Amino acid sequence: xxxxxxxxxxxxxxxxxxxxxxxxxxxxxxxxxxxxxxxxxxxxxxxxxxxxxxxxxxxxxxxxxxxxxxxxxxxxxxxxxxxxxxxxxxxxxxxxxxxxxxxxxxxxxxxxxxxxxxxxxxxxxxxxxxxxxxxxxxxxxxxxxxxxxxxxxxxxxxxxxxxxxxxxxxxxxxxxxxxxxxxxxxxxxxxxxxxxxxxxxxxxxxxxxxxxxxxxxxxxxxxxxxxxxxxxxxxxxxxxxxxxxxxxxxxxxxxxxxxxxxxxxxxxxxxxxxxxxxxxxxxxxxxxxxxxxxxxxxxxxxxxxxxxxxxxxxxxxxxxxxxxxxxxxxxxxxxxxxxxxxxxxxxxxxxxxxxxxxxxxxxxxxxxxxxxxxxxxxxxxxxxxxxx
Numbered sequence: 001x002x003x004x005x006x007x008x009x010x011x012x013x014x015x016x017x018x019x020x021x022x023x024x025x026x027x028x029x030x031x032x033x034x035x036x037x038x039x040x041x042x043x044x045x046x047x048x049x050x051x052x053x054x055x056x057x058x059x060x061x062x063x064x065x066x067x068x069x070x071x072x073x074x075x076x077x078x079x080x081x082x083x084x085x086x087x088x089x090x091x092x093x094x095x096x097x098x099x100x101x102x103x104x105x106x107x108x109x110x111x112x113x114x115x116x117x118x119x120x121x122x123x124x125x126x127x128x129x130x131x132x133x134x135x136x137x138x139x140x141x142x143x144x145x146x147x148x149x150x151x152x153x154x155x156x157x158x159x160x161x162x163x164x165x166x167x168x169x170x171x172x173x174x175x176x177x178x179x180x181x182x183x184x185x186x187x188x189x190x191x192x193x194x195x196x197x198x199x200x201x202x203x204x205x206x207x208x209x210x211x212x213x214x215x216x217x218x219x220x221x222x223x224x225x226x227x228x229x230x231x232x233x234x235x236x237x238x239x240x241x242x243x244x245x246x247x248x249x250x251x252x253x254x255x256x257x258x259x260x261x262x263x264x265x266x267x268x269x270x271x272x273x274x275x276x277x278x279x280x281x282x283x284x285x286x287x288x289x290x291x292x293x294x295x296x297x298x299x300x301x302x303x304x305x306x307x308x309x310x311x312x313x314x315x316x317x318x319x320x321x322x323x324x325x326x327x328x329x330x331x332x333x334x335x336x337x338x339x340x341x342x343x344x345x346x347x348x349x350x351x352x353x354x355x356x357x358x359x360x361x362x363x364x365x366x367x368x369x370x371x372x373x374x375x376x377x378x379x380x381x382x383x384x385x386x387x388x
Contacts (some may be wrong), residue, residue, distance in 0.1 A: 151184065204232045
């Protein structure tokens, strides 16, 4: 019969295990909470690629002063419940030092407060709706607010066609980002002296847009602006063209992915989309990123991949500063999370997006923005051509 361990020995083992659990893991775990399933996965897939590339890229260069990082992925799906569950698992089960995510602003408004209360820093890779950084002191974003990016698309459309006078605006009413973005688009159109002839609502789960398209055609507009996600937005664009609309189309940030091409096919051609990233961004950091990304994936990095990469990079760069002050293995996890949040907001970073920093609320400070137009080669393949 095996002899039972003395109670004091068991207690000592338990205390040792508890103390170890409070320390930072090695490799250093960073959470990635993005949409890998649902209709939002068309965006999340690019974020997964960008984050995985960042892990490989950073570890090949020594990680955090010689300590490797380990990305822990949790699928948020496309709704608030999925994001909440992903955040809870990353914080309590996976014990990450910080989180890059979620994919949608709608999800951020529900999940970010959980991280904020737990004092775990969050970097939103694609949360552009108004009010995201104001959720709490542990919430920041590497995605520029829609109020900064979206107006560039309207101005570019007018540059391409100065005869534009009447506008139709369509948006997904069940998505926080789309409702925030459409407000910016509508105000920009009015500021440019355009007439907003009709505003049509739809859902991200819709597939038949006959009612909305008919309303647009009846108004004889010169420009249509669509705020939605890649699947619903792509189908809406397709039906607009199929039913006879021949004017200009602007797509919001939710349509900013090549994964939309198989959805709207040849009808994607000509869509104008404002961009927070360009592979042509001239910084040395971006050009090295583009070179290695293109070598691996045989195409230039898209915006959502570049922003996910940037989110991981910012956390790593901030952790490097903290590691110089005290080795990460000596930190208590809770203390490191707090220090990491402070350092993220204090730092300046050379990223694929160019030089960036954050204001005191966690709002991104970024210098350069772009506009691209989709050019389709055939029914399935195309590219974003950047305009001057």
